[in-house]
Amino acid sequence: MKTRGPSGGDQIALLQGTLDVLILRTLVFGPQHGQGIARAIETTSGRELLVDHGALYPALQRLEALDWIKAKWGVSANNRRARFYSLTRAGRNQLVRQTSRWNRLAAAMARVLGSDSAQG
Amino acid sequence: MFARRTDKDFRTEVQSHLDLEADRLVAEGMPPDEARAEARRRFGNVTTVEERYYETRRVMWLDHLWRDVRYAARNLRRTPAFVVTTTLTLGIAIGLLTIAFAVVAGFLRPYAVRDPGGLYQISWRARDDGSGVFTWADYDEFRRRSDLFSDVIGEDSHLVSSSTQPVLTSFVSLNYSDVLGPAMRLGRGLAQIDTGRDVGVLTDQAWERLFHRDAAILDREIELNGRMFRIVGVLTPEFSGLGGQPSDVFVERPVVEPSGGATQNARAATIVIAKLAPGASVPQAEGALAGYMRARFDRDQAPAASVA
Numbered sequence: 413m414k415t416r417g418p419s420g421g422d423q424i425a426l427l428q429g430t431l432d433v434l435i436l437r438t439l440v441f442g443p444q445h446g447q448g449i450a451r452a453i454e455t456t457s458g459r460e461l462l463v464d465h466g467a468l469y470p471a472l473q474r475l476e477a478l479d480w481i482k483a484k485w486g487v488s489a490n491n492r493r494a495r496f497y498s499l500t501r502a503g504r505n506q507l508v509r510q511t512s513r514w515n516r517l518a519a520a521m522a523r524v525l526g527s528d529s530a531q532g
Numbered sequence: 533m534f535a536r537r538t539d540k541d542f543r544t545e546v547q548s549h550l551d552l553e554a555d556r557l558v559a560e561g562m563p564p565d566e567a568r569a570e571a572r573r574r575f576g577n578v579t580t581v582e583e584r585y586y587e588t589r590r591v592m593w594l595d596h597l598w599r600d601v602r603y604a605a606r607n608l609r610r611t612p613a614f615v616v617t618t619t620l621t622l623g624i625a626i627g628l629l630t631i632a633f634a635v636v637a638g639f640l641r642p643y644a645v646r647d648p649g650g651l652y653q654i655s656w657r658a659r660d661d662g663s664g665v666f667t668w669a670d671y672d673e674f675r676r677r678s679d680l681f682s683d684v685i686g687e688d689s690h691l692v693s694s695s696t697q698p699v700l701t702s703f704v705s706l707n708y709s710d711v712l713g714p715a716m717r718l719g720r721g722l723a724q725i726d727t728g729r730d731v732g733v734l735t736d737q738a739w740e741r742l743f744h745r746d747a748a749i750l751d752r753e754i755e756l757n758g759r760m761f762r763i764v765g766v767l768t769p770e771f772s773g774l775g776g777q778p779s780d781v782f783v784e785r786p787v788v789e790p791s792g793g794a795t796q797n798a799r800a801a802t803i804v805i806a807k808l809a810p811g812a813s814v815p816q817a818e819g820a821l822a823g824y825m826r827a828r829f830d831r832d833q834a835p836a837a838s839v840a
Binding site: 445446447448451465469488490492493494495 | 542544545546548549551552553555556574575
């Protein structure tokens with residue numbers, strides 16, 4: 413069904429706090445606007461992760477307020493004006509720290525949930 | 533340095549997002565009219581109170597687990613073997629303690645509260661701690677700084693049991709409704725006259741879920757952890773609190789006992805929103821708050837040292 417939105421499937425809803433680290437990760441590849449970030453997360457996760465477009469902007473603003481990302485108005489590939497976000501040095505450090513934390517959490521979850529998921 | 537954005541700038545960005553998403557859908561073969569409607573739907577429809585409610589309910593348990601894990605880690609650091617590490621970590625952290633002000637308008641949908649423009653959410657973080665926590669004792673300190681803030685509100689949400697059902701309860705300062713001014717469907721918001729009284733205000737979703745939209749809801753009671761609270765108002769669906777998860781009911785915040793245990797206080801994560809006093813600036817408030825938090829760090833560290 414063409415008109416069905418991303419919420420129509422059974423993708424995994426993003427956990428609080430996950431979105432931050434995914435945004436930082438996406439920006440490693442260079443400046444990107446909000447819509448591009450949402451698309452990048454959805455496609456690189458093999459469409460398993462669903463980004464609530466409306467929730468993306470509070471997250472972007474929070475990261476900007478923390479000086480982990482900075483923003484600048486620019487022009488998109490198809491010639492539309494868009495606000496582009498890029499990583500700051502603090503954001504890069506934060507990404508390293510949060511990535512190891514999420515890996516630890518994921519590993520711990522796999523251990524708790526049993527050998528099936530740990531092997532899988 | 534964090535520069536405040538205008539509402540217009542933010543609206544332009546949202547419009548730009550909708551255009552880009554519509555462009556993409558058109559490129560995939562969707563007719564332009566349909567693409568625009570679809571882009572708007574993707575942006576807005578998942579933020580409706582009901583959907584968000586169910587989504588967040590599902591993630592809440594993990595969220596709590598994470599908090600509990602963090603708590604356990606903190607306790608671990610108090611044991612003697614970890615004392616040296618603790619001291620060093622804190623020593624660095626104090627130097628890099630930061631206070632951030634975020635304009636609240638970006639976190640609230642524009643129609644949800646009366647005047648989101650002048651409100652700032654205050655947050656802080658230390659170097660090795662993902663998120664700083666404010667306690668009600670901190671809130672009381674900020675409230676005293678009338679030179680910096682003309683108003684400060686606090687909110688702290690917990691799941692409590694109501695007749696065996698989990699109910700997300702927001703404990704708020706009694707100036708909460710007065711400052712935010714959310715629209716009421718029935719009755720009134722909490723007010724100073726409610727000090728020490730067991731009264732509560734329901735959100736629309738709780739009114740529906742727990743009371744099936746009973747039109748004669750006012751003065752009926754809701755049980756929260758074995759205590760009865762008289763319902764004095766019901767909110768419209770547009771507002772359900774400032775926390776990540778929409779709340780069910782609002783009641784008065786707990787009163788902080790001066791001798792209250794530090795551990796108990798440390799677990800109460802309070803959202804703090806302030807309105808700057810006339811003449812006070814953001815950098816001024818940041819400076820004062822950073823000083824306060826540094827002093828608090830030193831104070832919190834003292835009992836841990838004596839345990840060792």
